[in-house]
Amino acid sequence: MNIHRLLAGLFIALCLSDVGFAMRCKQSLVFEGDSKYIVERKCGPPLAKDIYQDSSLLVNNFDIPYGIASDVYEVWTYQQSPNEFLYEVLFQNGRVIAISANRSF
Template sequence: MSLPAHAESLRCVGGIAAEGDSRLSVAHKCGQPLLRDSYCAPVYYRNTWHLVPEPYASLHVPCQQVDEWVYDRGPGNLMATVRFRAGVVQSIDYGRTPR
């Protein structure tokens, strides 16, 4: 079970990673992740949960690149999943296993 976390941060040896940080910044602060995933997420209208319909989505903005990095924070700590959208940290979630 993963708990949603808003405006969370991730304490690392090289500093604190937070929303708005770049992939490069997180890699510098936290090192290489245990796991990585990358996929193309659907695009929604701004400030809504409504998908941009076809054919507009395919022609103009078919999807947005999302990267997820998982960090194992050691015994007794929950794993951290750092989600990047367009190369910037969108969220940091904690859970026993990656989602």
């Protein structure tokens, strides 16, 4: 499967879901921009982790390739209890870029 299609689908799914800017974990809040370390410290380990990597060719103004840019995306899934929202936290290069909340029942 083409990684670009997968990331585009993931992005669309996150945009169409109930998007929030913060997620409550125990006594703390997780915000966009937080690092993976901060999220795990506040919320503990996630129920699931999905990791994707997107690489693209870098070209100069003359269309001559000079390197490869690589972004790592991770989706961490959290749910405090069966009656709570199912949260998906999207990381890009180790920082939260989106948080979505969906009912799991």
